[in-house]
Amino acid sequence: MNIEILTIGDELLTGHTVDSNASYIAEKLLQIGHQVKYMSSTGDSLEQMEEAFRLALNRAQVVITTGGLGPTDDDNTKKAIVKVFKRNLIFHEEVLEDLKKRYAIRNMEMPAINQNQALLPQGAKFFPNKHGSAVGLCISENGRTFISLPGVPREMEQILDDEVLPYISKMPDSDSITVLKLRTTGVGESKLSELINPKLKLESSIKLAYLPTYSGVDLRIIATASTKDESDSLALSLKRHLESTVGKYIYGIDSDKLEEIIGQLLKDNDKTIATAESCTGGYLGSIITSIAGSSNWFIGGIISYDNEVKKNLLQVDKTIIEQHGAVSEECAEAMAVGCRKLLDTDYALSITGIAGPDGGSDEKPVGTVYIGLATKREKDKAIVKKFSLFTDRNANRIRASYAALELLRREILDIQ
Amino acid sequence: MNIEILTIGDELLTGHTVDSNASYIAEKLLQIGHQVKYMSSTGDSLEQMEEAFRLALNRAQVVITTGGLGPTDDDNTKKAIVKVFKRNLIFHEEVLEDLKKRYAIRNMEMPAINQNQALLPQGAKFFPNKHGSAVGLCISENGRTFISLPGVPREMEQILDDEVLPYISKMPDSDSITVLKLRTTGVGESKLSELINPKLKLESSIKLAYLPTYSGVDLRIIATASTKDESDSLALSLKRHLESTVGKYIYGIDSDKLEEIIGQLLKDNDKTIATAESCTGGYLGSIITSIAGSSNWFIGGIISYDNEVKKNLLQVDKTIIEQHGAVSEECAEAMAVGCRKLLDTDYALSITGIAGPDGGSDEKPVGTVYIGLATKREKDKAIVKKFSLFTDRNANRIRASYAALELLRREILDIQ
Structure with missing residues (x-):
């Protein structure tokens, strides 16, 4: 299954913002067994988005976009969806009510412009946003799944973690991938690889990567097999080998700090x-x-x-x-x-x-x-x-x- | 002139590395008056690179890649250039001599594998690398300029700053762009825009962006005109307006901290x-x-x-x-x-x-x-x-x- 992450915003193309959304999404997808095939960024204009959407839908089965879902005039993601998918925007009373409630709790009046946030493409599934006004969108058509998330990292991360990852996990796919990360510190990359044994022969279905950071070197295992049990067992056997050879340098796993x-x-x-x-x-x-x-x-x-x-x-x-x-x-x-x-x-x-x-x-x-x-x-x-x-x-x-x-x-x- | 930045590496697609090279290059290009049109990332395999190179050359006049220029087997950038541009690799004695000298200064013997670093595509111009073994490459053909830089940020930045930016500055282009950033702190985005005057009408040739960060809000001016004098003068007149309305919040310019x-x-x-x-x-x-x-x-x-x-x-x-x-x-x-x-x-x-x-x-x-x-x-x-x-x-x-x-x-x- 080819997946493309498409991040939207002039701020990316001008270099003002480093694109941390794309790497966040890619890492989370890898953890549930999907390696991203394409990553790209496009600007805020309707023309740029349309071109980028069409290209992504042409080469990937799942497209995840971030950005451009705000209520103002220069937020063009929904307009581009209307053009590319030829769907109208439909008003969703329940989305508006939900938004109004959230303002009421804080004793604030909802700005009128936020009514736009209740206009969603016809037939789109939507994912609630706990931290902001833009719901996530999901359109399935002709074997393609197109998911649009807001660009604010906190909002994007919540919708991705709570809604999108469980949704994608349920999609049928051929291979199972197991990913494990062992975090080491206080030892260099070359010493680690000596200790782990340079003659260690790995099957092609299992990969070991040395990933240096300022705080240490991460050892990342990616195992691929036809079933979850097999990929898990492949990954675990390498993990045991690493623990027995360089265990004292391992302080944690995955996102442990x-x-x-x-x-x-x-x-x-x-x-x-x-x-x-x-x-x-x-x-x-x-x-x-x-x-x-x-x-x-x-x-x-x-x-x-x-x-x-x-x-x-x-x-x-x-x-x-x-x-x-x-x-x-x-x-x-x-x-x-x-x-x-x-x-x-x-x-x-x-x-x-x-x-x-x-x-x-x-x-x-x-x-x-x-x-x-x-x-x-x-x-x-x-x-x-x-x-x-x-x-x-x-x-x-x-x-x-x-x-x-x-x-x-x-x-x-x-x-x- | 359409410019594409194409960053190469599995570490980008797995989300392990946040792509800071792309934003570095984009920001530097903007400073010399070029706004990037496309940004994309691809994996390390020859097939992925070939596909990405062809797409980039199809839609952009200037393509800048980073990564995949190392001496080992999994560095495929030069191989992909050979396939896409149909050019052989030619041995460059002077590049090898230069490399050997750098090892000699440090009293080290050059690893034999580094001989690969002297093999360069036929007819390519090359840019020296002060901090590493991979020289930058530049191929011009059919109105396209294809530039490949190493992926290590320190090496990429040196070659970009010293070689690539001056090179691109000399390329003929229609417009001149002036970019200025005023850095403010201690005031919110909405208050700033009120003070600056919401009725401020800007010509279409000048853009003002509010860029919030954790340490404050940056005001970025981008002015476009047919000559450098004109774009400078447009940008300066808006800068003066900003200084007169919100000057007390401005602590610095551009990359000041x-x-x-x-x-x-x-x-x-x-x-x-x-x-x-x-x-x-x-x-x-x-x-x-x-x-x-x-x-x-x-x-x-x-x-x-x-x-x-x-x-x-x-x-x-x-x-x-x-x-x-x-x-x-x-x-x-x-x-x-x-x-x-x-x-x-x-x-x-x-x-x-x-x-x-x-x-x-x-x-x-x-x-x-x-x-x-x-x-x-x-x-x-x-x-x-x-x-x-x-x-x-x-x-x-x-x-x-x-x-x-x-x-x-x-x-x-x-x-x-």
Whole structure:
């Protein structure tokens, strides 16, 4: 079954907006066993849409569009559907009532222009939108299924997840695909592939991909077979092989985040954490607290950018900074120890390094980062690891923050 | 002139990679006066590429592809060019020598497989790659220009900027386009359009777009005319109108960032800043320190997630928290004042709020955020502003951080 994702909007063609809708939809479709064949973007004009709709319907059995469903004049998706499918727009009282109710709940009057949102192509199925005024549309004709979703990511994602994916899952298709993602961190792509065994021969029905990100390398398995049981079993056997060879680097599956896993571990063990950051400037704190409920385990942090803050708040001895520099094993240790004592937590993570682009030296080039972890076990000591990252400022800050989380994960799970 | 951007890679179609190359190229082309007509993505297989190349050459005069130029077996772009353009691959000694030299400088031996990188389609012009082994390719035939660039963003961007954009600029085209972006913050889209004057009649040769982001609303002007002077002058007259009506909300142009502008202002005025963050958990500190050189103005910050940290480090009186709560005007003021004194800076920004999804109440729903700014002017007082944000946790944290920076910008520039 050929599937095309067609994203609509001048903002895509001018480069103002990076097209995250297309990748969101593609990844979700892959999880239910469908690999997208075509992806394209078109502008807001009726002519451009018509051309793009006709091309997509010509080469794909399922077309999913995003954008152009708003109530104003320059929202042309429904007009293009009218032209391409030769269907009139029909007024749907129940859609309007539903919209009016949602405004009433918020004590607001519905703007008159929103009446347009109740005009839908004749014979179209529609999918409710929990977060906005544009319902999703679905037209089936001549063996083609044409689905139109709003362009606002939050609205698109809700309708896709709640309505479109279950709908597409029920469509008959020849093959079953099973997709699994194992998320690793703290290890490079080439080391992973050595450990997994380069001689591993995979049948053509199973694919293993190494997908590097700033926070680690994902191992993605795609298994194809004629039945769901077969593709599941193929994928699971490779998964077991990966777990037995590189299990200690695997922190989660699919869309798990390391900061989520860490949060869960701390919560389960009833432990608290604090942070002392220099070169990451708050980034580590910000990813820990991106998880809802993080006040259960995160007490707070010190962004000790200036050395005075390291000395005055974290009690880093000034001789450490004079003798070893602020970017040193000794300073990372003192920062972690001082932070844990100051904020009275079970653990404290510290990061000090040279993020770049300036500030490097021969001895300590850009990308040199020391990460410390203080625990209650030894009150005046910390585990410190040195990292040599080599990319740009932004990447170094992200990588260093995830390396710190991984140090903590291994400590809690006692992984050597 | 119709231009198509065609990005190549299974990682795009599986949704693993968000296609940032396409938007990068589109934005750069717009800046030199070309609006992209088509954007599409295709997979790694030779068949998919061939189909996509033929379609693109059929509908566009200029085609720019990214990806598939590596040396290994699954890099098929050159093979697809051979099939579509019916040209052989020719060995280029000078390309190989250049590659060998680059390995020699790093005292490394060139892997043998890289010899493939010196095989280029007959008659193709090639663009040097400063960061990798794949040169860019350019074939002109029958009024079509077909340009292939590597998929690694750093390599693609260098070849595009240094080689492709100058090359395309010299191609004859009918119109001149001038693009300007004015970046605003601290004001909504509808208020902006009211102030700018809804009755503003624009000629069809000039377009004004409102582009909302989490950090503010961008105003983008696109002016089209037959000469560069005319399009520049059209764009400038609208720019002046915008500056006279909403100038106080404009913090920068084009790719300026608010955190960059703030840094420059602090540096120019020889002032320092510190942060006290609750719900943003370090995000504000992390964006301030994302700017290289920020150690010149950023001293440090306290992530006072737990109320004990607010009391013990920031000296927030416990009666404030008991009587008004941690999310209150009083607490934001005390956090800012306490932080400025603790870290001995010229300014301190504080943020306390309910990021969501939980923790809201009728009186203080999710999205309620108080932002404080303490200055040296009045040592025990702070300016505090209340914000009612309404979207999700992540968006609330980003918006609150930029609102804090804007509060500081207006203070420094004395904007009411």
